Amino acid sequence: MKFFTSIFFSNRFFYAGFFVAFIFVMGFFMQPILYVAKILLFAYIIVTILDFFLIYLPKKSVFITRNYPERFSNGDDNKMQLLVENKYQFPLYIRVIDEFPVQLQLRKLQFKNHFKSSQKKQYDFTVKPTERGAYKFGIINVFISFFGFVERRIKQTEKLEIACYPSYLQLKQFQLYSTAQQQNQFGMKKIRKIGTNTEFENIKNYTIGDEYRLINWKATAKANRLMVNQFQEEKSQPVYSVIDLGRIMRMPFDGLKLLDYSINSSLVVANISIQKNEKAGLITFNKNIQDHIVADRKNHQMQLILEKLYNVETNYLESDFGKLYAYIKRKLTQRSLLFIYTNFETIDGLERQLSYLKLIKKSHVVVLIMFKNSELKKLTNQKAQTTTDIFDQTIAEKFNYDKELIINRLHQFGILTIYCEPKELSINLINKYLEIKARGIF
Known part of the structure; x- marks a missing residue:
């Protein structure tokens, strides 16, 4: 660890100097006060020199240790820790200022206290990043003083x-939640699965009731008796998070964009689906298909998805659901569960894309995820004071009504939906996934 030092005069030094100067001014009018001023000036100089030598000449120092996480979890409270140790043989007043990244906007955070000789102190605090990417910390500035007249900066x-990744802290939390929810789901009625996939299990002797189309004629010829193929339902099926990167996903709520909420929730559902022996995959799109991670449940699949979502950003283009349908039709040959993260604000916006959503639904189970505007909810709940307030509330209610029309329109064509506030997305997503599994839709 390298240190550079410099000397500063503190505010106490200048205040004391002004006070001595004031006493000298008063001494011109009253002779006895002049003697007091001279004594104070002498003491002022001695204390300043002594303060300088006490903090500068000893070959001791103050040691700082950063116990920061290796990576940040976006949108969560990340625990941070600073360890400060006074190596001097006498007590000191120590002030620590870390140069935090510009994304955190922690301009006034500093740690200060009086330290005894060889005393250690631990400062615990939390930071909540709201942007993915690299967070660059600068140097640590340590200011020490004895009398408070002179400060030595180390x-x-x-x-x-530190890299800020999508919220990985939620994974374990919601994994436990999903386990508890699944154990409490009693009385769910199983329904017939349409278009499910099967895989070969073994060949067995024919018994009355077996379907004739399953007879294996080659095995029958070899064994000289009827043999049939036996299949079982395929247990490991694909679960895809399809994330819209269009301009609509730039909308911010509580410091996070809709895209960030979608990314955090997609990690949660991918982790849970892998735990349930399903395959987790990812597709991102806007005007074109941006990324595609083929659904799998291998050991490093979660890390692969996490790294891919690390630097994903939105743009100002309108997303093309037609290209999304064409890509899914060509690439996803197996029936899959698709969680599509997007947001339609008007019924006209939905109608432009509805035909493509219906086509996707023919081959896959589609769950369209949309977001409630929590700001509009606050606006409609406020008491109107002026004509402008009434106008604003009327427009807000119109937007909310359009959202309800959009949800009803999707339900007419059997498209499942999740409609909730952004902060509640992960919980609602888990509940919908477990409901789909319990009902046997997928």
């Missing part, structure tokens, strides 16, 4: 960079 030159 600059730690070790810089730090």
Whole structure:
């Protein structure tokens, strides 16, 4: 660890200097006060010199240790820790300022306290990043003083960079939640699965009731008796998170964009589906298909999805659901569960894409995820004071009504939906996934 030091005069030094100067001014009018001023000036100089030598000449220092996480979890409270140790043989007043990344906007956060000789102190705090990407920490500035007249600044030159990933802290939390929810789902009626996939299990002797089309004629000829193929339902099926990267997903709520809420929830459902022996995959799109991770449940699948979503961003283009349908038709040959993260604000916007959604639904189970505008909800619940307030509330209610029309329109064609506030998305998504599994739709 390298240190650079420099000397500063503190505010106390200047306040004391102004006070001594004021006493000298008063001494011109009253002679006895002049003697007091001279004594104060002498003491002022002695204390300043002594303060300088006490903090600068000893070959001791103050040691700072950053106990920061290796990576940040976006949208969550990340625990941070600073360890400060006074190596001097006398007590000091220590003030620590870390140069935090610009994304965190922690401009006033500093740690200060009085330290005894060889005393250690631990400062615990949390930060909540709201953007994915690299967070660059600068140097640590440590200001020490004894009397408070002179401050020695020690600059730690070790810089730090921490990558902020989509919210991985939610994974374990919602994994436990999903297990508890599945154990409580009693009385769910199983329905016939349409278009499910089967895989070969073994060949067995024919018994009355077996379907004739399953007879294996080659095995029958070899065994000189009727043999039939036996199949079982395919247990590992694909679950895809299809994330819209269009301009509509830039809308922010509580510091996070709709895209960030979608990414965090897609990680949760991917993790749970892998735990349920399903295959997890990812598709992102806007004007064109951007990324495609083939559904799988191999060990490093979650890390692969996490790394792919690390730098995903929206743009100002309108998403093309026609290209999405063509790509899914060509690439996803197996019936899959598709969670499509998007947002339609008007019924006209839905109608432009509805034909493609209906085509996708013919081959796959589609769950369309849309977001409630929590700001509109607050606006409609406020008491109108002026004509402008009434006008604003009327427009807000019109938007809410359009959302309800959109949901009803999707239900007419059997497209499943999740319609909730962004902060409640992960819980609602888990409940919908478990409901689909319990009902046997997928």
